[in-house]
Amino acid sequence: MDMSTTHVLPDIDAYRAELVRLVMRRATEPGAFETAIAPLHFFRCDSPSDLIHTLYQPALCLIVQGRKEARLWDERYVYDPLNYLVVSVTLPVAGQVIEASPDAPYLGIRLDIDPAEIAQLIADTGPVGLSGESSRGLFVERIDATLLDTMLRLVRLLDTPRDIAMLAPLALRELHYRMLRGRHGRRLYEIAVAxxxxxxxxxxxxxxxxxxxxxxxxxxxxxxxxxxxxxxxxxxxxxxxxxxxxxxxxxxxxxxxxxxxxxxxxxxxxxxxxxxxxxxxxxxxxxxxxxxxxxxxxxxxxxxx
Structure with a gap:
């Protein structure tokens, strides 16, 4: 038996269950919801949606319940609570919720990415350890407990508004760091460095x-x-x-x-x-x-x- 899997998966399940509760508390009906943390947005859909064409800005898109498909030209990307999507450049994308119901609505989190913040992070930490190749400006990556834990700590701050000004920038910086040090980190590096x-x-x-x-x-x-x-x-x-x-x-x-x-x-x-x-x-x-x-x-x- 893989002992690392035994330890990591329960953490991910617990983090996701708490995120479902926190997002549901604010996304009480279908729609898009801004939060007190400016780059953070919640989404809810109670049934599968039509294909919606829109312009995706740089963002981390994380699903805590349900499934969604994104179409970039002739490519299709399906992601769910086990996988997150990152858009590193502005792209015309068609998106469609493919799994949702009133009892188990689609719940999504979007965190807008500022390339200037990525550039500052690179300047502070250096490019050492960057992996991956520069390629498509949209990718799907497997979720891990560390990134999910960081996102959960950011969302929890909505319950303690007085802590947002001090602690949200730290959590946001850590999320950017986790993405930058991930398997596709070079894609973010490439858009941020002149x-x-x-x-x-x-x-x-x-x-x-x-x-x-x-x-x-x-x-x-x-x-x-x-x-x-x-x-x-x-x-x-x-x-x-x-x-x-x-x-x-x-x-x-x-x-x-x-x-x-x-x-x-x-x-x-x-x-x-x-x-x-x-x-x-x-x-x-x-x-x-x-x-x-x-x-x-x-x-x-x-x-x-």
Whole structure:
């Protein structure tokens, strides 16, 4: 018998059970919930959800009950209470809760990651011991008792508000340290330290997020990133699973969908607002992305809501 497993698993089960109680106490109904600790957010869902397309910011996503699937381009990542997901760069992702019920709701924790804090931590501790390779800006990792214990101590602080200002920064720093020293720590290192190729790719990602409606010229984007066009294309796809053009298209279509649903724009107006000059091209690409024409998609979503 593996004695280390005998000792670790009961700790993980106990930590998770307490986290379920703490999150349920604040997430009393389906929805998203901010907390008194700014980077910390809770989520609850009482039934499996539709596929939701959104822009994931750098974050640690931990499930304490239920299961969820994240889709990045043509890749799928399923995670549950035994595995956590980390997003190290801004990415257009489709997410779907796949296991939840009123008796056992999906309960999730998101901890926003600030690359500046990672950079400061590296400056203080040095890069010694970093493992893993720089690759995709999204990964799933097996949970361990140490990281779960640190997260639990952070969440417990919500019950003692007077301790948050002093102790939350320590717990947050420890969580960043645990991720940085984990198997995929180099991915966080690469986005935080200037002049790595991945950090330069993040400049291109940030530019696209701000200027997705503008025509994309790879040469200009490469110049902005201080990379050759071929290196930018290669590294961009390694980090995001998409080419810059495919990434831009995801941003455009997600924003167009928001404009159609939340602001009531017509199909041609939404397409034009996000950079499409041809309404027919916009409708074709929208249909491929979301499974039906824009007008039908909006009607379906409103009926579902």
């Amino acid at each position: 002049d790595t190729q991945t950090h330069r790719v993040t400049r291109a990602i940030e530019w696209l997020n701000r200027h997705y409606a503008k025509p994309l010229r790879i040469e200009e984007l490469a110049r902005l990133s201080n990379l050759s066009s071929s290196t930018l294309h290669h590294r961009f796809k390694a980090v995001t699973a998409m080419s810059p053009l495919q990434y831009q298209k995801q941003l455009r279509l997600q924003e167009a969908r928001r404009l159609l649903i939340n602001e009531g724009l017509d199909v041609a107006g939404a397409g034009y607002r996000v950079g499409y000059e041809s309404p027919s091209q916009f409708s074709r690409e929208y249909s491929r992305q979301f499974g039906c024409a824009p007008s039908k998609d909006v009607e379906r979503l409103r009926q579902s809501a």
